[in-house]
Amino acid sequence: MKNPLRGVRALVFDVFGTVVDWRGSLIAEGRRLGRAKRIDVDWAAFADAWRAGYRPAMARVRSGALGWTSIDALHRMILDELLERFAIRGLSEAEIEHLNRVWHRLKPWPDARAGLRRLKRDVVIATLSNGNVALLTNMAKFAGLPWDCILSAELFNHYKPDPETYLGAARLLGCAPQEVMMVAAHKDDLRAARACGLRTGFVARPLEYGPGMRVDRRPEKDFDINARDFNDLAAKLARARA
Amino acid sequence: MKNPLRGVRALVFDVFGTVVDWRGSLIAEGRRLGRAKRIDVDWAAFADAWRAGYRPAMARVRSGALGWTSIDALHRMILDELLERFAIRGLSEAEIEHLNRVWHRLKPWPDARAGLRRLKRDVVIATLSNGNVALLTNMAKFAGLPWDCILSAELFNHYKPDPETYLGAARLLGCAPQEVMMVAAHKDDLRAARACGLRTGFVARPLEYGPGMRVDRRPEKDFDINARDFNDLAAKLARARA
Numbered sequence: 001m002k003n004p005l006r007g008v009r010a011l012v013f014d015v016f017g018t019v020v021d022w023r024g025s026l027i028a029e030g031r032r033l034g035r036a037k038r039i040d041v042d043w044a045a046f047a048d049a050w051r052a053g054y055r056p057a058m059a060r061v062r063s064g065a066l067g068w069t070s071i072d073a074l075h076r077m078i079l080d081e082l083l084e085r086f087a088i089r090g091l092s093e094a095e096i097e098h099l100n101r102v103w104h105r106l107k108p109w110p111d112a113r114a115g116l117r118r119l120k121r122d123v124v125i126a127t128l129s130n131g132n133v134a135l136l137t138n139m140a141k142f143a144g145l146p147w148d149c150i151l152s153a154e155l156f157n158h159y160k161p162d163p164e165t166y167l168g169a170a171r172l173l174g175c176a177p178q179e180v181m182m183v184a185a186h187k188d189d190l191r192a193a194r195a196c197g198l199r200t201g202f203v204a205r206p207l208e209y210g211p212g213m214r215v216d217r218r219p220e221k222d223f224d225i226n227a228r229d230f231n232d233l234a235a236k237l238a239r240a241r242a
Numbered sequence: 243m244k245n246p247l248r249g250v251r252a253l254v255f256d257v258f259g260t261v262v263d264w265r266g267s268l269i270a271e272g273r274r275l276g277r278a279k280r281i282d283v284d285w286a287a288f289a290d291a292w293r294a295g296y297r298p299a300m301a302r303v304r305s306g307a308l309g310w311t312s313i314d315a316l317h318r319m320i321l322d323e324l325l326e327r328f329a330i331r332g333l334s335e336a337e338i339e340h341l342n343r344v345w346h347r348l349k350p351w352p353d354a355r356a357g358l359r360r361l362k363r364d365v366v367i368a369t370l371s372n373g374n375v376a377l378l379t380n381m382a383k384f385a386g387l388p389w390d391c392i393l394s395a396e397l398f399n400h401y402k403p404d405p406e407t408y409l410g411a412a413r414l415l416g417c418a419p420q421e422v423m424m425v426a427a428h429k430d431d432l433r434a435a436r437a438c439g440l441r442t443g444f445v446a447r448p449l450e451y452g453p454g455m456r457v458d459r460r461p462e463k464d465f466d467i468n469a470r471d472f473n474d475l476a477a478k479l480a481r482a483r484a
Contacts, residue, residue, distance in 0.1 A: 072416070124379060134416030137366055137391040149379040149392045154414070172396070174314070174376030 005224060005240040008199055010173045011119060012128035012151060014160075014184035015136065017208040020106035020143065023047050029102045041086050044210065049085070053078035058130060058159045068157045070132040076100045103131070104138035108145060109205065115230020116146055122238065124148045128169045128182065130159050149173070161192030170198065181224065183233065187216060190223055201225040201233055247466060247482040250441055252415045253361060254370035254393060256426035257378065259450040262348035262385065265289050271344045283328050286452065291327070295320035300372060300401045310399045312374040318342045345373070346380035350387060351447065357472020358388055364480065366390045370411045370424065372401050391415070403434030412440065423466065425475065429458060432465055443467040443475055
């Protein structure tokens with residue numbers, strides 16, 4: 001039987017946690033801000049709280065309780081609450097907006113750039129993130145991520161894991177679903193992509209939620225590839241397609 | 243008065259004719275096909291006829307006579323007629339589809355890559371083409387065009403010069419219209435962008451329709467920049483923003 005991975009023409013990537021280290025980036029920028037403005041905050045707790053607000057906010061959009069709202073706007077709604085909760089005062093509107101855009105300035109995991117450059121030689125590589133287009137575009141520029149194409153939930157007015165996102169990405173890339181592989185560190189994202197007919201590549205990111213946190217990093221036989229990082233993914237994909 | 247070009251954060255580019263030489267590329271690929279398949283055709287006339295079918299086909303979509311149809315599909319509709327008209331026979335369906343995708347394999351003008359790389363250091367550079375996302379993505383890979391982001395009429399279900407395209411591009415890039423400059427070799431495209439509040443950069447491409455053809459290459463004072471090529475555009479933009 002022909003290896004089904006031979007037909008893969010494009011890889012689409014989850015971004016927050018899979019490509020970039022949102023938590024480490026937020027903590028580092030928070031600490032710099034804290035020193036500059038003499039604000040004493042537990043920035044790790046702040047980062048975790050910001051991220052924790054993300055799914056409930058998206059759920060309100062997915063359920064229809066809230067009309068289409070970009071991640072930039074959802075992040076800002078959560079941030080405004082956190083500034084109260086963490087008693088962060090004395091920031092100007094421009095400073096708050098700059099802080100909100102820390103999500104445009106996240107740092108890639110150490111293997112991400114090299115792994116993406118290697119994968120890009122063989123297939124189309126694109127984002128498929130709930131982050132909005134401007135966020136992903138600015139992040140790619142900031143972090144040197146060599147995407148062929150920026151795809152976002154924003155283009156479909158649907159957030160992952162809604163099927164419109166996976167099927168929409170395949171359509172825009174001119175591919176059948178089985179010609180596209182979703183790559184993510186999150187199994188729910190991969191299972192939703194698989195249900196739409198996409199191939200799946202799991203990349204464990206044990207440090208996404210910080211050192212010492214338990215993360216499900218077990219390989220799953222339902223996924224087409226299970227990889228340690230993007231270099232391992234590139235090697236395994238090349239082998240499967242050889 | 244502050245120079246309004248200081249506020250430009252993104253450049254969006256027309257592609258066919260402005261970035262790539264569609265006519266030269268089509269003729270070269272046609273001639274290769276002709277030699278391989280022993281088909282005797284005037285490939286320059288063929289290229290011109292293919293391009294001539296493009297505006298009327300899009301006009302049918304813009305007027306609503308035809309539902310949303312991608313450029314790949316419009317190109318194929320025109321191609322099927324041209325195969326008859328030019329008496330090109332004996333191509334398999336796979337060969338016809340490959341020929342249709344010649345539009346994914348267009349060659350950049352000599353200055354395009356270097357000019358884009360230079361511009362990319364200072365601002366976001368994106369396509370804003372009537373070509374569909376897959377076409378533009380494949381072309382960028384083929385031609386080494388270093389876009390930060392692929393934007394297409396396809397994302398808005400509207401073809402240029404409909405205002406939805408210019409305003410939609412600014413929105414997706416997280417910019418106000420006046421923070422975005424449309425770059426094109428076609429004055430109607432620039433005038434439509436300008437009417438939406440975008441800045442405009444005109445780049446003359448005297449060879450777009452072949453050597454010896456008359457092309458309107460006069461600078462216009464209504465455009466923010468008039469340039470000879472992308473290197474000249476980069477130099478003039480840098481000077482205006484200094």
